[in-house]
C-alpha cells in the first residue's frame with residue numbers, strides 16, 4: 001500500500017489530466033490529505049459544498065482510480081476542518097466552535113433541543129393529566145426539592161414528552177443559566193456506547209452528571225441493556241445526591257419494565273410517580289380547539305366534537321385526524337364541516353384503524369369463549385372458572401391494546417391497576433409451562449385479529 005503522500009500525489013497527477021484547470025484548482029488544490037490507513041483515505045475540504053461534491057462525485061472516481069491502478073478497494077472520507085478525523089479514536093473537540101454549522105462534538109455533548117411547541121401554555125389540562133401537569137409545574141418551579149425523581153407513566157401519545165419539554169422550558173425561563181438535558185433512553189444508551197468506543201467515558205459522565213435537569217423519555221427501552229442500566233444508576237445517584245432534578249417517563253410503572261434492575265426500580269419510586277390516562281371528551285375537544293386556533297383553522301364546534309368522538313385514546317392520533325380533515329378540505333375545496341370530517345375519517349378507518357382491538361371486544365370474545373357473562377368477567381366473583389378468564393382478558397388487553405393499566409382496570413369494573421399487573425404476571429408466567437393455556441390464548445388472539 002502506498003503512503004498518504006504518494007497516494008495523494010498520484011491522485012492529483014491523474015486528476016490534473018482528467019479535469020480542466022479551473023476544476024482541478026477548485027476541487028483538488030483546495031484539499032488537504034489527512035490520513036490513509038485501514039484502506040481509508042481521509043481528506044479535508046474547505047466548505048460543505050466541497051464535501052457534498054466529493055461525496056457525490058469525486059470520491060467514486062478516486063475509488064475507481066485506485067482500484068484500477070493498485071487493485072485495492074479504498075474508502076474516501078471528506079471532512080470539514082472542524083470535523084474530527086474519523087480514523088483517530090482520540091480526536092479532539094473544540095467546544096468553542098459552537099458557531100460553525102456542523103456540530104462536531106460527540107452526540108452526548110450536543111445541546112438539547114426542546115420542542116418549542118411543547119410548553120405549559122399549549123398543554124390542555126383535563127382529568128387524565130391534571131395531576132401530572134401539577135407535578136410537572138412544581139418540579140419546574142422547585143427543581144430537586146419535592147418530587148425527585150418525577151416519573152410519568154401512561155399510554156402512547158398522551159403528553160408525557162410534551163410535559164417533560166414544558167418542564168425544561170419553564171426551568172430555563174426561570175433560570176436561563178440552568179443546564180437542561182432531554183434524551184430518550186435510547187439516545188442515552190447510544191451516547192454511552194459511543195463514549196466507550198471513542199474512549200470518552202469521562203466526558204460522557206461529566207456531561208450527564210453536571211446538568212441541573214435531566215429528562216429521560218421512554219425508559220422502558222432500558223430493558224435488556226445491562227451496561228446502560230449500570231451507567232444510568234450512577235448518573236442517577238450523582239444527580240440525586242447533588243439535588244438535581246430527574247424526570248423520567250415510561251409507558252408503564254417501573255416495576256413492570258422487564259429486566260429493569262431492582263435497585264433502579266426502587267430509586268424510581270423514591271419520588272413521585274404519576275400516571276396520565278386518556279383524555280375525556282371535553283379535554284379532547286379543548287385540545288382540538290387549541291390546535292385549530294393555533295393553525296388559524298376555521299372549524300365549527302360540532303365538527304370538533306365529532307372528531308373528538310372518533311378517537312378516544314391517543315392525542316397524537318387525535319391531532320392527526322384534524323390534519324387529515326384539514327387536508328381533505330383543501331383537496332376537495334370544500335369548507336370543513338361535520339360531514340366532510342366524517343368522509344375524511346372514514347378513509348382513515350379503512351386505512352388501518354379497523355384492525356384495532358378494543359378492550360370491550362376482548363371482553364366480549366373472552367366471555368363467549370369461556371361461556372361466562374360479561375358482567376361476571378368484569379365483576380368480583382372469585383371462583384376459578386371466572387377468575388382465570390378475567391385474568392386472560394386483562395392479559396390480552398395489556399398485550400393487544402395501547403390502553404394504560406388504570407384504563408384497563410377501569411374497564412374491568414373499576415379495578416386497581418395493581419390487579420391488572422397481577423393478572424398479566426400470572427398469565428405470562430403460566431403461559432411458559434401450561435400448553436392448554438397457550439392453546440386457548442392463541443385461539444383467542446386468532447379470533448381477535450380476524
Ligand SMILES: Nc1ncnc2c1ncn2[C@@H]1O[C@H](COP(=O)(O)OP(=O)(O)OP(=O)(O)O)[C@@H](O)[C@H]1O
Pocket residue numbers: 118122123124125126129155156157158159160161162163218251287315316319
Ligand atoms: N394535554 C395536552 N394538550 C395539548 N397537546 C397535547 C396534550 N397531550 C398530548 N398532546 C399532544 O399530543 C402529541 C403526543 O404527545 P406526546 O408525544 O407528549 O406523547 P407521549 O405520551 O410522550 O407519547 P409516547 O408514549 O409515544 O412517547 C403531541 O403533539 C402533544 O403536543
